[in-house]
Amino acid sequence: MVPRKLVSQLKPFxxxxxxxxxxxxxxxxxxxxxxxxxxLAAINAGYLIALALAPLAGLLxxxxxxxxxDCGHDAFLSRRSGxxxxxxxxxxxxxxxxxxxxxxxTLHHAxxxxxxxxxxxxxxxxxxxxxxxxxxxxxxxxxxxRHPAVLLGxxxxxxxxxxxxxxxxxxxxxxxxWVSAIATNLAIAAMMGGLILLVGWGTTLLxxxxxxxxxxxxxxxxFYIQHxxxxxxxxxxxxxxxxxxALYGSTHLDLPQPLRWFxxxxxxxxxxxxxxxxxxxxxxxxxxxxxDLRHLNRFTFAxxxxxxxxxxxxxxxxxxxxFREAAAVA
Numbered sequence: 001m002v003p004r005k006l007v008s009q010l011k012p013f014x015x016x017x018x019x020x021x022x023x024x025x026x027x028x029x030x031x032x033x034x035x036x037x038x039x040l041a042a043i044n045a046g047y048l049i050a051l052a053l054a055p056l057a058g059l060l061x062x063x064x065x066x067x068x069x070d071c072g073h074d075a076f077l078s079r080r081s082g083x084x085x086x087x088x089x090x091x092x093x094x095x096x097x098x099x100x101x102x103x104x105x106t107l108h109h110a111x112x113x114x115x116x117x118x119x120x121x122x123x124x125x126x127x128x129x130x131x132x133x134x135x136x137x138x139x140x141x142x143x144x145x146r147h148p149a150v151l152l153g154x155x156x157x158x159x160x161x162x163x164x165x166x167x168x169x170x171x172x173x174x175x176x177x178w179v180s181a182i183a184t185n186l187a188i189a190a191m192m193g194g195l196i197l198l199v200g201w202g203t204t205l206l207x208x209x210x211x212x213x214x215x216x217x218x219x220x221x222x223f224y225i226q227h228x229x230x231x232x233x234x235x236x237x238x239x240x241x242x243x244x245x246a247l248y249g250s251t252h253l254d255l256p257q258p259l260r261w262f263x264x265x266x267x268x269x270x271x272x273x274x275x276x277x278x279x280x281x282x283x284x285x286x287x288x289x290x291x292d293l294r295h296l297n298r299f300t301f302a303x304x305x306x307x308x309x310x311x312x313x314x315x316x317x318x319x320x321x322x323f324r325e326a327a328a329v330a
Contacts, residue, residue, distance in 0.1 A: 001292060003243035003274060009290075010275040013282050014075070021076050024264075024281055025067060025086070032060040032093075039207045040199050047206060054207075058214025059262040065094045065219055066264035066280060072102040073276045088180075092187040095160045095212060099180035100167045109276060112227065113245030115313070116237035120169075123151070123224055125234075127313045128326055143323065146311045151224060156216035225299065226251050226269040229307045230319050246273035251297045259301070270297055 035057045042050040070076040071087030084098070091098035108121030118125065126134075126142060134142065144150060165185055167177040195204040233249030235241075253267030260267065268283040271293060278286065287294050299307075310320040314329070321329075 003247040014277040054210040057211040061215035097180040097184040113249040
């Protein structure tokens with residue numbers, strides 16, 4: 001399988017179908033607003049009843065984010081302006097300034113697997129040598145950062161509630177990113193203010209925050225496993241190839257239904273990174289047309305936990321290893 005050749009073969013799948021796209025948006029937004037409304041109404045009957053609906057609302061919000069993600073790749077509608085304005089509107093629901101996120105995510109796609117271009121939209125990853133060269137305090141900091149409680153709990157909360165409020169990392173890149181962040185913040189404030197006037201502070205926060213954090217933590221975990229696995233593909237810039245890193249450095253997370261629907265096929269991530277303009281609802285068509293791609297870097301739902309223990313890239317053995325393995329090497 002030659003990645004560069006495969007890109008040209010996948011071009012026919014890159015055409016979005018407008019009616020299908022609008023339908024996918026509708027069958028996501030209508031249930032989401034319905035579930036959130038039910039949660040707001042259920043508060044009076046007891047918070048536990050409303051909280052029981054939070055995972056469903058969170059998964060629907062995750063799907064909204066992935067549709068926003070497709071807009072950022074110009075993969076949802078045929079026109080750039082349509083993608084951008086839908087993406088900006090959805091960014092209010094996901095607490096994500098669309099233009100800032102789009103820029104950061106574009107850099108992530110352009111540098112995935114490049115050891116000399118880390119730091120854009122990635123989970124920070126050190127090589128074994130880099131980790132060993134750090135001070136004791138530096139190693140402790142990295143250990144804490146890579147702990148699942150931080151990666152999947154504190155980290156997502158910080159990212160979506162605080163970091164997205166300012167264009168951190170893009171402050172010198174242009175005024176448009178400030179406009180994106182401030183406009184999104186004002187729209188979020190208006191949305192939250194309306195809810196507070198309608199149902200009160202307590203009810204608003206008890207519904208919005210759990211829903212957002214469930215979506216954020218699930219999304220970060222999906223993002224983590226898409227590139228953090230034992231046989232991932234990392235190289236120095238001199239040996240790095242965009243096409244090889246895209247296909248071989250991304251996983252195929254083969255989820256069962258209905259999780260595949262809620263995650264909008266984002267698990268077919270190796271294909272997405274190789275040809276990012278393919279709409280999410282056409283990724284399964286690619287797997288049907290090219291069956292070999294089904295088995296490349298495939299992970300099942302039951303195999304999703306182990307990669308959390310992998311934390312360092314061993315350049316000599318060309319694989320991701322755990323802190324325990326790193327200690328044994330040392």
